[in-house]
Amino acid sequence: MSEIERRKRDHIDIVMAGVARHSAPAGFDAIHFSHNALPEVDYAGVDLSTVFLGKALRLPFLASSMTGGPDVSERINRSIAEAAEQLGFAMGVGSQRISLTTDDRSGLGLELRRIAPSVPIYGNLGAIQLVNGMGLDEARRAVAQLEADALILHLNPLQEALQPGGDVNWSGVEAAIAHLARHLGVPIIVKEVGAGISADVARRLLSCGVAAIDVAGAGGTSWAAVEGHRAGSPAGQDLGEIFRDWGIPTPRALLDVSTACPGLPLIASGGIRHGLDAAKALRLGATLTAQAAALLPAAMAGTDAVIAHVEAYATALRITCLATGSKDLAALRAAPLL
Structure with missing residues (x-):
C-alpha cells in the first residue's frame, strides 16, 4: 500500500471511529x-424529485465523495451505486x-456506470492538483474513467496545511x-471538505465558470481533527485540536452563497444528519443535500444498508x-420559518 493509499485508509478508520467531528x-x-396543522397535502403524493445540472433525480440527495484504501473503496462505491x-x-x-497515476482503480471504473446507468455520477480531483502536475488531460481521463456527468474539484487548504507533506x-x-x-466539456462542481465556502469565494468561482457549488460547511467531519489524529507528533495533534472547529457553519454558508449567487445550483453538506436537516437546507437555498460520514457506515455494510x-x-x-403543507420541493422552499 502506497503512502497515499495508507493515508486514505487512515481517513476512513478515523471517520468511522467518530473522533474527528x-x-x-x-x-x-x-x-x-412553522407547523401547518391543516396541510391539505396527501403524504403519499409528496414529490421529492428535482433536477440538478440537467439530470432528473427522484430524491434531492447526493452520496458525497468518500474514499479509502484499495480494499474498501470498491465495496463502498458498489454499495452506493447499486x-x-x-x-x-x-x-x-x-x-x-x-x-x-497507478494501475489501481479501487472501484473507480466503468463498472460503476454499468451498475448505475440512469443516475448522475460525479468524478473527483483535488483542485490543488491542478497546479501540481495535473491538468486538462487528467481531468478528461477522470471523467472518461466513469463516464461521469460532472467533475467535482475539492478545496481543502486547511487540511493540506495540517497534513504532513501536504500541498500548501x-x-x-x-x-x-x-x-x-x-x-x-462537462460541468464542474466545486466543494469544500468541511470548512465552508464564503460568499466572496462563491462569486469568484462563479466568475470562473463553475456550474455548481457544494458549500460543505462546518458541523460534520473536521478534517483538521482527522489530520490531528494522524499526526505523528504532539505538536501535530495540538494543531489539529486548535483548528478542529474552524469553518463557516453550513446554514450560514448556504444563506450567504445563495444570496450572493442567486440561481447558482447549491449542494448542502457538512452536518446534514437526517431528512429534517435536509429540509432546512433546501429551505435555505440548497438544490441538493449530501452526506459522506453519516452514510459511510451503511456504505461499508452494503447496498441494503445504504438503501435503508x-x-x-x-x-x-x-x-x-x-407538516409544512408542501406538496413538493418548490413549495418546501417557500415554507414559512419561525
Missing part, C-alpha cells in the same frame, strides 16, 4: 419551520488521483479552475413536507 453541530437545530440506481439519487466518488502553495488554483471550466439509510432520510423529508 466538529465540537458543535452545524446549527440546523436553531432553525424551525442503491443510487434503485432509489434515484446522485453519487460522487472519492479522489481519482491514485487511479489516474495555492497560488494559481483559481486560474486553473477557470481554464478547466472553459475546456473540460437513504429511505429513512427520504421519510423524514417527506414528513417535513407534510
